[in-house]
Amino acid sequence: MDIRSVMTANPATCTPDATLRQVAQMMKQNDCGQIPVVGQDRQPLGVITDRDIAMRMVAEGGDPASATAGDYMTAPATTVSDQCSLDDVAKVMEREQIRRVVVVDDQGKVAGIVAQADIALAGRDGKTAEVVKQVSEPGRSH
Template identity: 30%
Template sequence: MLCQDLMKSEVETFREHDTIQQIARRMREVNIGFVPICAPDGRPVGTLTDRDIALRVCGEDLRSSATVAADVMTRETITCRETDPIERAEQLMARHHKGRMMVVDDEGHLVGVISLSDIVDEEDDDRAAETARLVSDREVRA
């Protein structure tokens, strides 16, 4: 199975200049906890999670209407290609302890997202469980 077979292609994305208030409202409306932050050309430049908002905005007592994504987003982008086998996404998720993987085309433009729950839903139980264990190891070490 390829990443393009498992990824969600309808993904909410935002730009670096969007305010945290705008992003958080949309995340609440569509009930998501993760959004890619993309450059105008569609290439991912970071990510923002509901946890990032809680710790970096609320935890620092920043005004969400005056804080933009670029100020608090995670700049590390971990991606796989849409034509990669799903095992590649699993390896990257495990190595980087990430529960979500951005999927890009050959030019580096975002085309989808794969979450750990997508893998658990589709893959055989033993392999999915091992990937989940490796991703969650970051919690044990923290």
């Protein structure tokens, strides 16, 4: 199955200087938990997740009005090509123990995001179970 048939195309993105308050508002507006952080060329520099905001920034006493995506993003972003198969994406998620992966086009620009839920909705019950098991396994290093 083709990744483009299940990914969320043209996801919301932010730049490293976006405040975490702005990023959280984008997440709420777009009903998502991850925003790719991009440079001027839309190439991914990293990702900022709801967990980065809730656990890292809040736990460290940061100010969401002044803290930026660049301060708390996970970098570099794990990416896959928009030419990948769904099986290849699942393998990347398993290996990296991540629930979402950024999809890039042939120029390396953000084209979409694939989440565990996208794999589940594609009707890949066996593959979904394996991805969830591997991503959730404690104590594995990247």
